[in-house]
Amino acid sequence: MAKVRAQSGMVRMERADVLVVGGGIAGLSLAARLAEHAQVVVLEGESAPGYHASGRSVAFAHYGLGNGPVRDLTALSMGELAARGSVHPALHIASADQIAALDALEAVHRHYGCDCTRVGLEEARALMPALKPEACAAALVDHASLKLDTHAMLQAHVASLKAAGGRLVTGARVGAIAREGNGWRVETSAGAFAAPLLVNAGGAWADAIARMAGVQPIGIQPRRRTVISFAAPEGEDVSRWPFTKTVGEGFYLLPEGRGQLLASSMDQTPSEPCDAAPEELDIAIAADRVEQATSLPIRRISHSWAGLRSFASDELPVIGAAADAPGFFWCAGQGGAGFQTAPALSRIAAAAALGLPFPEDAAAAGLSFTTFSPARLGA
Ligand SMILES: Cc1cc2nc3c(=O)[nH]c(=O)nc-3n(C[C@H](O)[C@H](O)[C@H](O)COP(=O)(O)OP(=O)(O)OC[C@H]3O[C@@H](n4cnc5c(N)ncnc54)[C@H](O)[C@@H]3O)c2cc1C
Incomplete structure (x- = not known):
């Protein structure tokens, strides 16, 4: 994807390749990966990243929670997490x-x-x-098991995003989302943004963001x-x-x-x-x-x-494009394991968003794009 930023007309509008709604661990971990390939802007409604679920975690990585695929994601993430945590x-x-x-x-x-x-x-x-x-x-x-430094994890993703030329815009509460050509136009309290790809990493608000875009909610x-x-x-x-x-x-x-x-x-x-x-x-x-x-x-x-x-109804993360809305990409339902699964889940999500092959190590664990696809929930 080409890296483009422009202004149009009298009203300032920023164009990017990808808009990510939500500056929690889900949005930031994916944005940092996508920024290596595309112009990425993260829109966060609060004045700082990690204000909601991601700032309230007890920050532990272990196998005592989640279903099979969530534990697989945890296992696939432990190596990367070790750099951001201490064995406890x-x-x-x-x-x-x-x-x-x-x-x-x-x-x-x-x-x-x-x-x-x-x-x-x-x-x-x-x-x-x-x-x-x-x-x-x-x-x-x-x-x-690992005691994680969640603040360091969030900040590392922000730093990677910025180093690759991406942006985190805080105080940018999304209030309206409309189709614009083949992409999306997003009105926020910090101005208007447009991109062909819109990532919904809104945590507890994921369904509300879908409704705003006229996309079928998935029951988060x-x-x-x-x-x-x-x-x-x-x-x-x-x-x-x-x-x-x-x-x-x-x-x-x-x-x-x-x-x-x-x-x-x-x-x-x-x-x-x-x-x-x-x-x-x-x-x-x-x-x-x-x-x-x-x-x-x-x-x-x-x-x-x-x-x-x-959570989605089957307590699995939801990763992938909405069947009813091309360019609307779900990254939601991380449940109680959003930090301990982020390294693997963000790799899978980035591959899905960029049209790249499914990561080999995750495939060897029996996972596939289908495991996390919104289509399994009828969306
Ligand atoms: C008490 C507790 C303990 C936990 N312990 C652990 C643990 O030990 N290990 C672990 O791995 N996980 C743990 N978790 C789970 C983990 O915190 C979550 O899975 C993770 O934070 C979810 O991240 P997220 O980015 O999806 O959501 P969030 O962090 O909530 O991010 C969503 C963001 O979207 C933004 N947003 C929403 N609507 C809009 C809008 N209209 N415009 C702009 N921005 C918007 C919000 O402001 C928010 O910042 C715990 C959670 C809790 C609550």
């Missing part, structure tokens, strides 16, 4: 009636060749001393997740405590520096797209689950936040 163990705990689920999770880890160890209560408590015996009949230690559902932060026991350095997660419903818990802990009850309450805020009940449930399973007293919640994780 994960401890998947199971009560006596969850042993079958732990067995299945261990099989998943072994399938990906993950360095992991099955342990009993005492070994688990050697790593995470606050665990109550009834919460942990057995556990799986993943020695290779935002779900709210709440995180609480509280002080670790007096004088205890918890920084080496593992990311601790129940194999089924329950909670996860992880250190934030030496003296703070983060926890979530893994809530996923359906929500409208919005600037999500934590609800008192969800904060209380998270604190209660931690207190039930550990000896940690939560006297005060230091801080809490919520963010929206956005």
Whole structure:
């Protein structure tokens, strides 16, 4: 694609090859790749990138969530993620009636060749001393999981985008999208833009952006997740405590520096797209689950936040052109794994957008363009 930027008429309008709506991890990771081949402009409605889901992640990469293809994407991403994270163990705990689920999770880890160890209560408590015996009949230690630096990831993509001649325009809320010739004209609070290819990386707003363009929505559902932060026991350095997660419903818990802990009850309450805020009940449930399973007293919640994780009905990302609208490209539905899948998913998305072959390593894992195509959702 030719790199073109121009102005037309009295009203300033910027032309590019590709417009990406959404400056979260989905939009920025794809934009950085596309910018090596085309003139790319990312339009972000907020004053900074990563304000919504991407700024609210707990930033961990592991195999304890997602379905098969999401785990494949995670495995394909781990090498690249290692440069943006530090190895930090994960401890998947199971009560006596969850042993079958732990067995299945261990099989998943072994399938990906993950360095992991099955342990009993005492070994688990050697790593995470606050665990109550009834919460942990057995556990799986993943020695290779990663604590990610999500800010660094976002900034690295912005830097790559700019280095290749692309632009991130913040404060550019998209308010209208119309067909213009074979492409799209996009009106934003920062002016008008036009391009033949429009990427929808709007996170929780992905369906709303499609509607704006007259494209059939695909049923992206935002779900709210709440995180609480509280002080670790007096004088205890918890920084080496593992990311601790129940194999089924329950909670996860992880250190934030030496003296703070983060926890979530893994809530996923359906929500409208919005600037999500934590609800008192969800904060209380998270604190209660931690207190039930550990000896940690939560006297005060230091801080809490919520963010929206956005899913298609089959909980797989949606990557590819809309069948009813040539040049409208979906990059949505990253769910609860948008960071840990971004390296592989953005390679797949860039190949699809540029008409290049499907990446060989992803094909060897059994994935294809069809796995993620919006056509599977009838769109
Ligand atoms: C509490 C929590 C914990 C998580 N933990 C992890 C984890 O440990 N590991 C992991 O991999 N993932 C995790 N996730 C998931 C991860 O954060 C998401 O998958 C990812 O951030 C989704 O990225 P996105 O770019 O699609 O969405 P977003 O970051 O929400 O980006 C979409 C952007 O589009 C913009 N936008 C929308 N409409 C418009 C418009 N009209 N005009 C202009 N801009 C617009 C928004 O402002 C927004 O910035 C977590 C999420 C939450 C909420």
